Each structure stands twice: as structure tokens, then as C-alpha cells.
Amino acid sequence: MKKYRYKLKISYDGLNYQGWQKQPNKKTIQGELEKNLFKICGNSNISVEGSGRTDTGVHAKGQIAHFDSVDKLDNQSIKQSLNCLLCDDIRICTVNNVSLNFHSRFSAKSKEYRYFICNAKTLSPHIRNYRYHETRELNIKEMQQAANLLIGNHDFASFTVNPGYIINNSVREIFTFDINKIDSTIIIKVCGNGFLYKMVRSFTGFLIDVGLGRFDVNYTNDLLMKMKRNKDIKTAPAKGLFLWRVNY
Known part of the structure; x- marks a missing residue:
């Protein structure tokens, strides 16, 4: 048929x-x-x-x-x-x-996610469901340096959460990772060939802590080498995250 x-x-x-x-x-x-x-x-x-x-x-x-x-x-x-x-x-x-050969998941070459942070004392109420609110000033330069270390082919086991099923492979490739600030809005853009469960939100939680001075930029490499999640990695709230585009 x-x-x-x-x-x-x-x-x-x-x-x-x-x-x-x-x-x-x-x-x-x-x-x-x-x-x-x-x-x-x-x-x-x-x-x-x-x-x-x-x-x-x-x-x-x-x-x-x-x-x-x-x-x-x-x-x-x-x-x-x-x-x-x-x-x-x-x-x-x-x-x-x-074509019947097209598959929305398996034909995808990459995906881009964006995470939005309001870095100001006051969060406008009309965007409260679409921003993470951080009142303390974040160091964008340090955050970008840490993000740069995440670019490439790595085992990202430290940046995922147990989804309740077996993950056979936690290696993914990140192509680009950019952090920009426009007025009081910080936009984190990450593009890769695939993402683990809560991986982007884990990236974001970690980068926020880098921006607050809790972690040194080079701690990023330590986490990648450990390949095991620890209590240092926080998961940023869902509301700031958008699946922005899928590339084929």
C-alpha cells in the first residue's frame, strides 16, 4: 500500500x-x-x-x-x-x-538549543516563564572560555542525568557553543550532533556557576575526564530552554 x-x-x-x-x-x-x-x-x-x-x-x-x-x-x-x-x-x-527515506530523528545532522537568562535585578513578568532569573552579575568571558572547552567530540557522562533507561553511548559532538549578552539577556547557543538527557540544562547550570566564580574555567576539563556526574553539576530550570532548530 x-x-x-x-x-x-x-x-x-x-x-x-x-x-x-x-x-x-x-x-x-x-x-x-x-x-x-x-x-x-x-x-x-x-x-x-x-x-x-x-x-x-x-x-x-x-x-x-x-x-x-x-x-x-x-x-x-x-x-x-x-x-x-x-x-x-x-x-x-x-x-x-x-521522501519515505526521510526521518525526523535519524536524518538530522545537528540540533541547536538556546537557553535564555535574565541577568538583572528585576525580571519582567511577561517573560517570567521563558527566562532563568539570575540577579548576580555573570562573567560572560569566563563562561565563554568554559563553553569553548566543551566544543568537540567528548564523553558527556558528567553532563547528563539518569533518564531511567540504559544509555549505551554518552559520546556526542558539539559543533558550536556561543554565549552573548544583549542588554540584560544572556543567550546560550549550543549546536551539536545530539544531546543526552538534560545535557543542555546541565551545561547551563555549570556555566552559570563558572560565571559566578564558583568554578574555575579549567574545571571543565576535569569534569569531562571524570565521565561521571557529581553534585557540582546543577540542572538549570526547563523554562529558559528552547529547541531552536534542527538541521538536515
Whole structure:
């Protein structure tokens, strides 16, 4: 039977969702997409495959997913119908036809995450759900020096949290790692070929401590060599993290 594959670019506010992955009796991004595609297509077997999981409270500007259908569907109609049915904190940005060889997860070459920190005495209330608030001044130069040491191919076991299942390989490659400050907002941008569970938030928690002077820049190398998480690594809150884009 012939099948058609559709690629979705999705933007969402993760505040009210228990992450991406579908779970029984919990509201998730994947679950909402599949529920509403069933309403549109009438096929309860439609499965939406994402480029990766985002945790509870994490946002996305450019999550990528795909689904298959035995019916040929109109891309614009899918987009409009889903956006009418979904809550307004999930938006379908684009819908495209792709080859059956395309896979949103396995075809991805890299992903970019961004973490936003408000580094000021006062946090504006309208962005409180999208920023980590640090009132003490952070040393951006020191943070960038530590981030530079994380670039490359490393075993990042020190920067992950036990996800509750076996991880066979904790080696990943970080391509770029940039930290910039615009007014009172610090933006951490990291791009790599893959990320472990809570890896970006662990990077961020560590870099904040470097910026506060708690750790020396060179402690980064010690952590990479230990390949084991310890109490020094804190996990930054989910609300400041965005899956920014997936590159193919």
C-alpha cells in the first residue's frame, strides 16, 4: 500500500505540557498532535515521530516531526486544520511532502538549543516563564572560555542525568557553543550532533556557576575526564530552554 510522508515544523510553549513524548493520562505535544491528526484523517494509527524529546516545560521554536498517511493530503489544509484544532500554545509553522527515506530523528545532522537568562535585578513578568532569573552579575568571558572547552567530540557522562533507561553511548559532538549578552539577556547557543538527557540544562547550570566564580574555567576539563556526574553539576530550570532548530 502506498504511503505519503509529511514533515512538520512545530513551535510550542512547553509550560502546560509534560514534555514531547506521549504518555498515558498526561498532556504532551506528541499526544496532542496525534489526537488532532486522527480528527482530520480519521486514522487512529497515525504516529507522529519527532526529531527528539523535549522535557516538561521546555519550549520549541523549530521542532521537526513527520507522520505517514495512506491518503494524499493537501499541505496547506493540514496546517490550517491542525492550527484550528490545537491549543494556541502549539503552532504548525510549515508542512512539506518528503521522501519515505526521510526521518525526523535519524536524518538530522545537528540540533541547536538556546537557553535564555535574565541577568538583572528585576525580571519582567511577561517573560517570567521563558527566562532563568539570575540577579548576580555573570562573567560572560569566563563562561565563554568554559563553553569553548566543551566544543568537540567528548564523553558527556558528567553532563547528563539518569533518564531511567540504559544509555549505551554518552559520546556526542558539539559543533558550536556561543554565549552573548544583549542588554540584560544572556543567550546560550549550543549546536551539536545530539544531546543526552538534560545535557543542555546541565551545561547551563555549570556555566552559570563558572560565571559566578564558583568554578574555575579549567574545571571543565576535569569534569569531562571524570565521565561521571557529581553534585557540582546543577540542572538549570526547563523554562529558559528552547529547541531552536534542527538541521538536515
